[in-house]
Amino acid sequence: MTRTPTHAAGPVAERIAAIDWDAVRTTLDAYGAASLGPILMPEECAGIAALYADPDRFRSKVVMERVGFGQGEYQYFDRPLPDLVEALRQSVYPHLVPTANAWAEALGRPERFPDTLDAFLDTCHAAGQTRPTPLVLTYREGDYNRLHQDLYGEIHFPLQMVILLSRPGVDFEGGAFVMTEQKPRAQSRAEVLTPVQGEAIVFGVNHRPGWGKNGAYRLVMRHGVSRLTSGARTTLGIIFHDAT
Numbered sequence: 001m002t003r004t005p006t007h008a009a010g011p012v013a014e015r016i017a018a019i020d021w022d023a024v025r026t027t028l029d030a031y032g033a034a035s036l037g038p039i040l041m042p043e044e045c046a047g048i049a050a051l052y053a054d055p056d057r058f059r060s061k062v063v064m065e066r067v068g069f070g071q072g073e074y075q076y077f078d079r080p081l082p083d084l085v086e087a088l089r090q091s092v093y094p095h096l097v098p099t100a101n102a103w104a105e106a107l108g109r110p111e112r113f114p115d116t117l118d119a120f121l122d123t124c125h126a127a128g129q130t131r132p133t134p135l136v137l138t139y140r141e142g143d144y145n146r147l148h149q150d151l152y153g154e155i156h157f158p159l160q161m162v163i164l165l166s167r168p169g170v171d172f173e174g175g176a177f178v179m180t181e182q183k184p185r186a187q188s189r190a191e192v193l194t195p196v197q198g199e200a201i202v203f204g205v206n207h208r209p210g211w212g213k214n215g216a217y218r219l220v221m222r223h224g225v226s227r228l229t230s231g232a233r234t235t236l237g238i239i240f241h242d243a244t
């Protein structure tokens with residue numbers, strides 16, 4: 001069940017630059033979710049997952065059952081973010097800006113996103129969204145994540161990323177990434193993704209344009225994780241906006 005990471009070699013920024021972004025953007029426009037392929041090496045995945053045990057690295061912890069979000073738990077990293085997490089957030093963001101701006105324009109939204117993550121985070125911070133949002137999620141047998149949207153204030157970047165740190169079929173079974181998309185006056189469509197270890201998925205946070213005879217309409221997206229049937233599954237979530 002192991003596939004050799006194709007993008008994973010060299011510093012993270014180089015791996016990110018080597019991705020076929022035109023293909024990713026085309027897939028995002030068509031389906032609202034796209035794989036970036038495996039971008040982290042197994043030892044990098046294990047390194048991030050191991051941080052979970054160190055409470056000093058995190059600003060807060062959520063036990064999902066207690067707040068009605070599902071079953072499992074997660075922690076938000078505190079600043080400074082781990083180097084690898086910071087590098088991923090910085091280097092992926094600019095490649096998603098064209099899609100973010102095209103979606104905002106098609107949906108008649110006024111916001112336009114700047115070219116660099118730092119410039120975007122300045123606007124978050126000025127609006128009082130100052131707390132970092134990258135997080136590590138852990139699920140065990142029977143755990144799941146209810147469909148949701150990761151909005152943490154007025155300002156949000158319309159795409160986010162998740163990277164699977166565990167080995168499907170070895171460390172866990174079940175636990176698929178699920179995204180639903182609701183079309184106005186219609187029922188929902190689901191995308192189900194089962195990444196390999198180190199593989200990144202980019203997907204819409206809340207809205208994206210669909211195209212009909214009369215122009216664009218708004219699709220509403222939600223994401224979650226199906227029930228783990230065995231083992232343990234850990235992911236790294238990278239949300240680009242900061243939180244209030």
Ligand SMILES: O=C(O)CCC(=O)C(=O)O
Pocket residue numbers: 137145150161162177223224225235236237238
């Ligand atoms: O564990 C996953 O695959 C999804 C986690 C999630 O909800 C997120 O990264 O925002």
Ligand SMILES: [Fe+2]
Pocket residue numbers: 148149150223237
């Ligand atoms: Fe989420």
